[in-house]
Amino acid sequence: MTEVLPDKTAERGPLLSVQNLTVEFKVGRGRVAHAVSDVSLEIYPGETVGVVGESGCGKSTVGKAIVQLVKSKSGSIFYDGRNLAQLSGKELREVRLRLQMIFQDPISSLNPRRKVVDIVREPLAIWKVGDAASRQSRARDLLEQVGVDPDNAGARRPYELSGGQCQRVSIARALAIAPQLLICDEPVSALDVSVQAQVLNLLEELKQEHQLTVIFISHDLSVVKHISDRIVVMYLGRIAETAPAQDIYERPAHPYTYGLLAAIPEKVLALGGETSAAAVSGELPSPINPPSGCRFRTRCFRAQERCAREVPELRPIAPGHEVACHFPLEPGEIPPELASK
Amino acid sequence: MTSTKTFDEQAPLLDVRSLSVSFETPRGHVTAVDDVSLRLDSGAMVCIVGESGAGKSVLARSIMRLTPKFGVATTGQVFVGGVELSALSERQMRDHWGPTVSMVFQDPMTALNPVMKVGDQIEEGMRVHGSMSRQERRAETVRLLRTVGIPEPDTRRKQYPHQLSGGMRQRVMIAIAMAQNPMLLMADEPTTALDVTIQAQVMELLKREQERRKMGVVLVTHDLGVAQAYAHRIVVMYAGQIVETATTGQLFAATRSPYTLALRSSIPRLEDEPHQLLAAIPGRQPNLTDLPKGCRFAPRCRFAQETCLEDPVPLVEDAQDPGHYVRCRYPAGTPAGDAALERNLSRGVTATGLPVTRVDGEVLA
Numbered sequence: 207m208t209e210v211l212p213d214k215t216a217e218r219g220p221l222l223s224v225q226n227l228t229v230e231f232k233v234g235r236g237r238v239a240h241a242v243s244d245v246s247l248e249i250y251p252g253e254t255v256g257v258v259g260e261s262g263c264g265k266s267t268v269g270k271a272i273v274q275l276v277k278s279k280s281g282s283i284f285y286d287g288r289n290l291a292q293l294s295g296k297e298l299r300e301v302r303l304r305l306q307m308i309f310q311d312p313i314s315s316l317n318p319r320r321k322v323v324d325i326v327r328e329p330l331a332i333w334k335v336g337d338a339a340s341r342q343s344r345a346r347d348l349l350e351q352v353g354v355d356p357d358n359a360g361a362r363r364p365y366e367l368s369g370g371q372c373q374r375v376s377i378a379r380a381l382a383i384a385p386q387l388l389i390c391d392e393p394v395s396a397l398d399v400s401v402q403a404q405v406l407n408l409l410e411e412l413k414q415e416h417q418l419t420v421i422f423i424s425h426d427l428s429v430v431k432h433i434s435d436r437i438v439v440m441y442l443g444r445i446a447e448t449a450p451a452q453d454i455y456e457r458p459a460h461p462y463t464y465g466l467l468a469a470i471p472e473k474v475l476a477l478g479g480e481t482s483a484a485a486v487s488g489e490l491p492s493p494i495n496p497p498s499g500c501r502f503r504t505r506c507f508r509a510q511e512r513c514a515r516e517v518p519e520l521r522p523i524a525p526g527h528e529v530a531c532h533f534p535l536e537p538g539e540i541p542p543e544l545a546s547k
Numbered sequence: 548m549t550s551t552k553t554f555d556e557q558a559p560l561l562d563v564r565s566l567s568v569s570f571e572t573p574r575g576h577v578t579a580v581d582d583v584s585l586r587l588d589s590g591a592m593v594c595i596v597g598e599s600g601a602g603k604s605v606l607a608r609s610i611m612r613l614t615p616k617f618g619v620a621t622t623g624q625v626f627v628g629g630v631e632l633s634a635l636s637e638r639q640m641r642d643h644w645g646p647t648v649s650m651v652f653q654d655p656m657t658a659l660n661p662v663m664k665v666g667d668q669i670e671e672g673m674r675v676h677g678s679m680s681r682q683e684r685r686a687e688t689v690r691l692l693r694t695v696g697i698p699e700p701d702t703r704r705k706q707y708p709h710q711l712s713g714g715m716r717q718r719v720m721i722a723i724a725m726a727q728n729p730m731l732l733m734a735d736e737p738t739t740a741l742d743v744t745i746q747a748q749v750m751e752l753l754k755r756e757q758e759r760r761k762m763g764v765v766l767v768t769h770d771l772g773v774a775q776a777y778a779h780r781i782v783v784m785y786a787g788q789i790v791e792t793a794t795t796g797q798l799f800a801a802t803r804s805p806y807t808l809a810l811r812s813s814i815p816r817l818e819d820e821p822h823q824l825l826a827a828i829p830g831r832q833p834n835l836t837d838l839p840k841g842c843r844f845a846p847r848c849r850f851a852q853e854t855c856l857e858d859p860v861p862l863v864e865d866a867q868d869p870g871h872y873v874r875c876r877y878p879a880g881t882p883a884g885d886a887a888l889e890r891n892l893s894r895g896v897t898a899t900g901l902p903v904t905r906v907d908g909e910v911l912a
């Protein structure tokens with residue numbers, strides 16, 4: 207193990223604990239989309255947890271459920287040991303201050319009519335932190351910290367800035383009230399790679415400085431691997447596998463994790479395009495009518511009859527490494543099912 | 548196909564000579580594609596790589612003659628199979644859309660006709676250019692849908708675009724393009740909106756069809772990884788210009804352009820240990836209305852010397868590496884480049900004042 211795992215026996219418990227979270231959306235004619243089904247995760251102070259999976263697998267919904275932007279059907283969320291469902295309105299608002307979320311589309315998630323410096327100052331004003339002058343200087347400091355010139359760019363409006371600059375402004379705003387947990391939903395997906403690297407470096411730096419705990423949502427396994435201590439792989443509303451970042455890459459146990467890795471262009475060179483294309487076959491099924499048993503079975507190279515009957519439970523296979531599959535890969539295994547392709 | 552015989556078999560399939568495309572905008576005159584030349588043989592794939600705004604789509608569209616009618620000035624020549632497309636009238640060009648050159652777009656939802664069944668959209672091209680009967684067209688449509696990996700093709704052909712997933716729409720776009728058996732396929736970010744798993748499937752499909760049909764493919768992408776995995780040749784663009792072009796092997800064996808090099812090292816790689824500092828490129832692409840006088844990359848470049856700021860830099864072939872062109876006075880990995888980097892490191896800044904230091908053997912700005 208290359209990572210130092212947070213010691214679960216240590217005095218401090220998890221900062222955030224999500225237990226059996228289920229979110230369903232009504233989609234008309236009495237049908238529901240099973241967006242998130244029975245998801246449990248624990249996040250320890252100072253950790254960065256990456257959540258990865260294909261579009262529509264429920265990543266954003268998990269994030270939004272944590273910050274109470276969507277209603278969960280069942281399950282509970284504990285923040286610093288307190289069940290969010292049992293807090294009074296006032297208590298919940300205070301906890302919400304400690305939880306901030308940054309969204310994918312940097313330009314449209316900011317108020318287009320307001321100046322950048324006002325956007326960053328706004329949460330301070332709402333929460334009546336300090337006086338007007340100190341709020342103004344704090345907003346300027348924050349912009350400085352994220353690399354946006356408060357004098358020049360600060361007076362402009364979001365549509366006058368580039369995507370990378372807007373994402374920096376979102377980050378500055380999220381940091382205004384000294385959050386403990388930052389949920390970043392695809393924060394670099396809309397950015398060019400050269401700018402993506404700037405924002406990733408910035409997040410890494412701010413994480414140290416502000417002692418942040420981070421949930422980093424992305425569909426890009428290389429990006430997630432880069433920034434995370436631990437990775438959660440989701441498939442069609444469920445957790446398929448979770449492990450320290452390095453282990454996910456070195457010994458993926460779930461056939462889906464293996465397939466996601468194999469499809470990355472970097473891997474195409476090593477494995478051959480045919481194997482990469484076959485590693486996860488077909489398309490994501492509808493969350494309205496997910497497959498019985500293992501939800502991945504319709505695309506899995508290893509699926510057997512049992513996979514249709516029984517839901518695979520998430521179970522430990524190594525320290526900090528859990529997988530939800532009846533027939534997981536051995537460490538370092540090259541699946542023979544794909545070799546014939 | 549009717550017009551094939553008139554083509555010159557000896558000429559390269561695609562020959563773009565000094566193509567420039569300028570737009571009149573409220574903020575002034577912008578040259579989105581600046582003096583671009585490239586060649587491509589049948590059965591090969593060239594990837595145009597660059598960041599947003601580099602001019603990739605304008606280049607692809609102007610090869611297709613699909614730029615807006617007004618406010619655009621195009622100079623230079625485009626030959627496909629020896630025929631100069633850039634000299635044709637719009638009426639004449641219509642005969643070439645399909646059998647000569649077809650295009651697949653990034654967003655199939657806007658490129659497909661929303662109120663027409665996908666099967667009819669595939670058949671339409673066959674009807675315009677071919678002499679098949681109705682039954683033959685139908686059978687060919689089903690066959691094409693199966694080829695591009697659409698399950699239950701006979702059911703799917705009767706559906707409308709909104710009833711298909713993003714990946715399936717992209718496959719339909721490819722089927723439409725294939726239906727006319729083009730000599731050259733232009734694909735503008737065909738997989739950017741797709742998940743990696745579907746991207747791997749669609750790219751494999753494109754590669755297979757390109758080999759089977761001996762088709763030339765121009766693939767536009769912002770993803771250097773995709774280019775490395777699939778292209779025979781790579782063209783890297785920056786602010787409207789080609790900054791480096793070489794075969795894929797040459798480009799990765801000896802990356803010469805400081806921009807290509809910087810792009811490569813700013814991409815997180817799976818092999819890296821978590822939490823490494825990425826070699827980000829400082830700043831961003833210049834505005835096309837306000838370009839630097841000398842090298843366009845100079846303000847962000849770790850190699851930049853005073854001479855880089857004076858005059859525009861030409862694209863020149865590497866004498867030691869035929870077919871490898873670079874637009875730089877101090878190419879990476881050459882004695883001139885090494886000396887420039889050393890000089891900047893010893894004075895702590897580049898000619899534009901960008902601070903540089905060495906971290907873990909790598910020069911960072």
Ligand SMILES: Nc1ncnc2c1ncn2[C@@H]1O[C@H](COP(=O)(O)OP(=O)(O)OP(=O)(O)O)[C@@H](O)[C@H]1O
Pocket residue numbers: 570571572577579597598599600601602603604605606615769835
């Ligand atoms: N019709 C137009 N009128 C004016 N300017 C245009 C027009 N089309 C494109 N441009 C400009 O030309 C430049 C190149 O645009 P282009 O769409 O080719 O970029 P790209 O490399 O394809 O970027 P992306 O990766 O975002 O697709 C940009 O500065 C763009 O704003």
Ligand SMILES: Nc1ncnc2c1ncn2[C@@H]1O[C@H](COP(=O)(O)OP(=O)(O)O)[C@@H](O)[C@H]1O
Pocket residue numbers: 231232233239240241259260261262263264265266267268493
């Ligand atoms: N407000 C909503 N109404 C109906 N369905 C939704 C809503 N939000 C998300 N969904 C559905 O829930 C599933 C998970 O969505 P999401 O969490 O956005 O996925 P991801 O972020 O992984 O791409 C998808 O099938 C999506 O269509």
Ligand code: SF4
Pocket residue numbers: 460461462500501502503504506507508509510513518530531532533534
């Ligand atoms: S449980 Fe079965 S179908 Fe699911 S991932 Fe494992 S082998 Fe595949």
Ligand SMILES: [Mg+2]
Pocket residue numbers: 262265266267391392
């Ligand atoms: Mg999402």
Ligand SMILES: [Mg+2]
Pocket residue numbers: 603604605735
């Ligand atoms: Mg484009």
